[in-house]
Amino acid sequence: MPGRRMGWRVGRPRKPRIVRFDISGKITWVPLVNGLPAQKSPPIILEPxxxxxxxxxxxxxxTQEEAAVKMGISRGTLWRLLVSARRKIGYALENLAPLIIEPKTETP
Structure with missing residues (x-):
């Protein structure tokens, strides 16, 4: 499309979200089967x-309303985050996939 550059976001800029859980490094949960790491599926990335x-x-x-206020976002946005997190966690548990939580890297 003319006039658009790759990587540019269309629409409103993303509202900053308040994450109080200190994620100073990558957190990885690896499922174990009989004490050995399961290697059934590729890792799932859970956003902070x-x-x-x-x-x-x-x-x-x-409540969703209280959590949304703490994070500085709308209840609808919080609901979408919960749906995504539940889907990813459920998939990781069902498929014995590693679950990774990585700190957000700021982009200029």
Whole structure:
């Protein structure tokens, strides 16, 4: 398409999300079968904001509205993050796939 560069985002800029869980390095959960790492599926990447939404709602028992306020996003956005996180975690558990949470790298 003329006038568009690859990598440019169409629409509104992404609103910053508040992630209070300190992710200082890559966190990897590897399923074990009889004490040995399972190598059935490629790793699943869980974004820090997906993990934060999941942690606040299911770990801390907050409502979606309360969690959205803590993260500085709308309830609808929080709901989409929860759907994505549940889907990824469910897939990783069912398929014995490693689950990786990586810190976000800021892009200029």
């Amino acid at each position: 904001d997906e993990f934060e939404a999941y942690r606040l709602v299911y770990g801390h028992g907050l």
